Amino acid sequence: MRTVERIALRLRELAGSVLERIPGPPSSRPFLCPVCGHRVRSFHPLPRYYEHQLRACGCPYGFEDSETLNWRQYSCRRCGASDRDRLMALYLREMFPSGRSAAPLLLVDFAPAPPLSAALRRVAGLQYRTADLMMPGVDDRVDLAALPYEERSLDAFVCSHVLEHVPDDRAALRELFRVLKPGGWGILLVPIVLAAREIDEDAGPLSAAERWRRFGQDDHVRLYSKQGFLDRVRSAGFRVAELGAAHFGEETFYRSGVAPRSVLYVVTRR
Numbered sequence: 001m002r003t004v005e006r007i008a009l010r011l012r013e014l015a016g017s018v019l020e021r022i023p024g025p026p027s028s029r030p031f032l033c034p035v036c037g038h039r040v041r042s043f044h045p046l047p048r049y050y051e052h053q054l055r056a057c058g059c060p061y062g063f064e065d066s067e068t069l070n071w072r073q074y075s076c077r078r079c080g081a082s083d084r085d086r087l088m089a090l091y092l093r094e095m096f097p098s099g100r101s102a103a104p105l106l107l108v109d110f111a112p113a114p115p116l117s118a119a120l121r122r123v124a125g126l127q128y129r130t131a132d133l134m135m136p137g138v139d140d141r142v143d144l145a146a147l148p149y150e151e152r153s154l155d156a157f158v159c160s161h162v163l164e165h166v167p168d169d170r171a172a173l174r175e176l177f178r179v180l181k182p183g184g185w186g187i188l189l190v191p192i193v194l195a196a197r198e199i200d201e202d203a204g205p206l207s208a209a210e211r212w213r214r215f216g217q218d219d220h221v222r223l224y225s226k227q228g229f230l231d232r233v234r235s236a237g238f239r240v241a242e243l244g245a246a247h248f249g250e251e252t253f254y255r256s257g258v259a260p261r262s263v264l265y266v267v268t269r270r
């Protein structure tokens with residue numbers, strides 16, 4: 001990101017946080033972040049840098065082609081949670097009503113997003129662990145394609161926006177299935193481009209500009225079509241549920257700053 005864009009973004013964040021501290025009636029804050037629980041006037045839009053990069057590198061897809069992306073209302077002014085973090089929080093609220101786990105569960109959060117991670121740490125009765133290959137401060141240093149956990153040892157996992165970085169995502173999916181207990185569940189999210197007809201992937205040496213053009217970001221190794229993603233997840237053995245506005249409610253989506261056609265993928269092992 002260029003310096004001028006960083007400064008503009010920081011100024012906008014500062015202005016937003018000042019506005020949020022001014023008391024006002026709830027109607028002036030129509031949105032409610034399900035991650036931090038604060039009412040907000042709006043969410044921050046996704047920095048324009050991403051759009052500029054996609055255009056500059058000749059990517060044929062834009063934000064409007066994404067399945068789950070609210071670029072106009074992207075990040076929470078209070079906790080920084082993205083729209084996908086807020087979508088996941090809606091589901092986790094169903095699984096852990098009143099902030100409690102009915103039974104002691106082991107949940108591993110791969111490449112944890114800090115705002116959601118903080119919320120999960122507050123769930124009573126949940127044995128929560130974080131895991132990543134490179135991120136500092138996580139509980140477990142793991143390669144997703146060769147997980148260090150015992151077979152059928154996890155009750156649940158969160159794996160959001162990780163697989164598009166992993167060279168062998170089929171191996172990673174097989175590993176996630178292996179370590180999940182029968183009856184367990186996982187949240188599995190990747191950036192899906194609805195206009196893409198099939199998966200495009202290349203983990204070999206490519207320029208950053210080529211990765212932006214083909215995969216939408218310079219550290220991605222593939223771009224997922226919806227069907228391609230579903231096929232790979234099912235091939236690993238998972239059952240997949242697609243939870244959207246019909247499940248959570250259109251009003252809940254709007255209030256949480258989640259775009260109407262967003263979909264949460266919840267996988268289970270029978």
Ligand SMILES: [Zn+2]
Nearest residue numbers: 033036076079
């Ligand atoms: Zn928040």
